[in-house]
Amino acid sequence: MTRTIIQTENMSFTYPDGTSALNNINIEIKEGERVAIVGSNGAGKSTLFAHFNGINQPTSGLIKIDGKPAVYEKKELLQIRQKVGIVFQNPDDQLFAPTVVEDVAFGPMNLGLSDDEVDERVEEALKMVGMSGLEKRAPHHLSGGQKKRVAIAGILAMRPEIMVLDEPTTGLDPKGVEQVMEILYMLNKEDMSIIIASHDVEMVTKFADKIFVLHDGQIIGQGTPEEIFNDYETLKKAHLKPPKSAELLYMLKSNGVPCDVKLTVEGAYHEIIHVMGVKAFHNILHLVKNQLHHRLLHELGAENYHKMLHIIEEEQTNNDKNKNHELND
Amino acid sequence: MNGVGSVRELEKQTDKESPLHSMDGRIKLILLIFIIVYAVFSTQIIVMIILEIYLLLLIYISNLSFKTSLFRVLILLPFGGFIIAFQPFIHPGNIIWTGPFLGITITDAGLMWAALLMSRLIVSLTSIVLLSSISPMQEVVESFRKLGMPREFAMILSLMIRFLFMFYDELHRISHAQKARCFDAFNKKLSYKWRMKQLGYTVAMMFLRAYEQGETIYMSMASRGFSDKSKLYHDKKKKIGSKEYAFIAITLGLVACLQILAMFLFHQWGFVGINIA
Numbered sequence: 001m002t003r004t005i006i007q008t009e010n011m012s013f014t015y016p017d018g019t020s021a022l023n024n025i026n027i028e029i030k031e032g033e034r035v036a037i038v039g040s041n042g043a044g045k046s047t048l049f050a051h052f053n054g055i056n057q058p059t060s061g062l063i064k065i066d067g068k069p070a071v072y073e074k075k076e077l078l079q080i081r082q083k084v085g086i087v088f089q090n091p092d093d094q095l096f097a098p099t100v101v102e103d104v105a106f107g108p109m110n111l112g113l114s115d116d117e118v119d120e121r122v123e124e125a126l127k128m129v130g131m132s133g134l135e136k137r138a139p140h141h142l143s144g145g146q147k148k149r150v151a152i153a154g155i156l157a158m159r160p161e162i163m164v165l166d167e168p169t170t171g172l173d174p175k176g177v178e179q180v181m182e183i184l185y186m187l188n189k190e191d192m193s194i195i196i197a198s199h200d201v202e203m204v205t206k207f208a209d210k211i212f213v214l215h216d217g218q219i220i221g222q223g224t225p226e227e228i229f230n231d232y233e234t235l236k237k238a239h240l241k242p243p244k245s246a247e248l249l250y251m252l253k254s255n256g257v258p259c260d261v262k263l264t265v266e267g268a269y270h271e272i273i274h275v276m277g278v279k280a281f282h283n284i285l286h287l288v289k290n291q292l293h294h295r296l297l298h299e300l301g302a303e304n305y306h307k308m309l310h311i312i313e314e315e316q317t318n319n320d321k322n323k324n325h326e327l328n329d
Numbered sequence: 330m331n332g333v334g335s336v337r338e339l340e341k342q343t344d345k346e347s348p349l350h351s352m353d354g355r356i357k358l359i360l361l362i363f364i365i366v367y368a369v370f371s372t373q374i375i376v377m378i379i380l381e382i383y384l385l386l387l388i389y390i391s392n393l394s395f396k397t398s399l400f401r402v403l404i405l406l407p408f409g410g411f412i413i414a415f416q417p418f419i420h421p422g423n424i425i426w427t428g429p430f431l432g433i434t435i436t437d438a439g440l441m442w443a444a445l446l447m448s449r450l451i452v453s454l455t456s457i458v459l460l461s462s463i464s465p466m467q468e469v470v471e472s473f474r475k476l477g478m479p480r481e482f483a484m485i486l487s488l489m490i491r492f493l494f495m496f497y498d499e500l501h502r503i504s505h506a507q508k509a510r511c512f513d514a515f516n517k518k519l520s521y522k523w524r525m526k527q528l529g530y531t532v533a534m535m536f537l538r539a540y541e542q543g544e545t546i547y548m549s550m551a552s553r554g555f556s557d558k559s560k561l562y563h564d565k566k567k568k569i570g571s572k573e574y575a576f577i578a579i580t581l582g583l584v585a586c587l588q589i590l591a592m593f594l595f596h597q598w599g600f601v602g603i604n605i606a
Binding site for chain 2: 050053055074077078081082085086088090092093094095096097098099101102105106107109110111115118138139140154155158
């Protein structure tokens with residue numbers, strides 16, 4: 001059975017000026033999970049994250065890290081902060097040292113490690129994010145993507161069990177997004193739990209095993225990406241937009257076409273073939289200029305193409321099931 | 330050259346490759362401060378001339394442009410030059426010129442003293458310009474740290490260096506946003522008061538952003554376990570090698586020779602060798 005690493009019980013937080021930021025938060029995150037917290041601006045995502053490693057203390061309720069209630073004493077806080085690493089949204093908020101190496105070494109130095117151990121961890125962390133060789137570089141000479149990777153390395157060097165990232169892909173170009181996501185997948189493969197906050201629904205759909213919808217400081221929905229993005233009312237309430245493929249199927253559904261909402265492009269195509277037939281689907285492929293699927297449809301023929309979509313969907317379902325089994329074992 | 334440009338330009342200089350650029354920061358720092366201290370205590374202009382020649386030679390070895398380096402010395406010169414300009418008029422000595430008004434006089438001792446001060450100032454500024462051109466700012470702070478600067482002070486300096494560039498960028502962005510809406514601080518068609526008000530807003534905005542940035546930075550530091558006991562990292566791999574020992578030997582040898590010559594020979598060399606003290 002997978003252990004619970006972060007758990008909150010009726011956790012609330014009010015800022016000293018009286019602004020209520022979080023209200024009765026009850027969440028449970030298990031070891032090795034990939035979790036996304038989605039919500040509009042000002043929903044309370046960053047405030048919630050600040051609770052995960054003891055920067056903020058709940059005004060009421062409880063947060064348990066690795067099964068133990070958080071204790072806000074110096075020694076215990078250091079342990080929590082070693083266990084839960086936070087990567088801030090804007091890397092300039094995090095990179096404060098004049099060189100990359102000094103910044104990455106900052107966390108391990110605070111843990112009181114020996115100089116050799118610090119050097120080893122810095123080297124390892126920079127290698128993991130593909131930034132070796134840029135140790136002496138000043139942060140203002142790095143690109144946005146590089147800054148983000150150095151910020152991640154700064155946390156990795158502390159060898160946390162849980163990595164929390166606030167909007168990890170904001171402001172990055174597609175290549176930068178890909179590099180950051182690759183790092184996150186690699187870390188998760190090594191059993192690190194990853195928690196992200198994001199507006200990027202396409203990315204969240206692919207990445208997360210579990211999604212929490214935060215709105216006005218409250219959790220208004222939680223579940224798998226399929227469950228969350230099929231709940232149109234919750235998304236609307238949280239001012240969120242579903243992925244493009246799901247949005248298209250919503251539109252068909254709301255216009256009386258009896259279809260289910262799918263999160264992947266292949267899933268959406270499959271659903272359209274079922275509800276509208278091959279001819280209409282062929283016209284759609286022309287309209288959206290999807291050359292790959294158009295060619296596959298012509299080369300394989302309608303029947304075989306349809307079979308292929310079935311196979312893709314079955315494989316996807318099997319993968320999801322395996323993932324869930326692994327988490328529950 | 331505006332503020333942002335000059336800081337970036339200075340960074341480019343420190344990125345160059347030369348035997349002096351690659352040397353241990355502590356050695357560069359100690360020796361160039363040593364030259365400044367020696368210049369301040371020397372009382373013969375010839376000593377300053379030889380030290381200046383040595384510094385110019387180091388500038389040449391460092392692949393730095395003479396034009397840029399001397400220009401930077403020239404920019405800094407007025408800060409001390411203002412005090413020096415008064416010396417010929419206020420120092421007691423033999424009057425060599427009397428002004429037509431207010432009994433202004435110039436004395437020979439005052440003139441000599443001003444010449445000595447000016448030569449000291451030039452040597453000191455050349456040393457500073459050389460040090461800042463061959464050592465990145467972070468290396469200078471790291472050297473101070475290795476030489477025992479208190480942790481808190483070193484951290485403040487480290488943060489200052491990091492955020493100096495960030496706030497220059499921020500200022501640049503604000504200035505771009507203003508220019509995009511046709512604001513020009515030197516546009517005389519606009520009222521002076523209004524222009525000053527906009528510049529005031531810019532400064533206020535910078536303070537506000539610095540304050541907010543400070544808050545978030547502290548949060549990010551705390552989330553990585555920062556406390557009053559935290560130590561700062563510095564690279565211990567860099568060792569002092571033959572290059573550093575050669576630089577120490579040449580500089581100390583030169584200063585020792587100059588001191589001996591100052592005591593036994595230079596006083597015979599007329600004006601440049603006179604002991605002005």
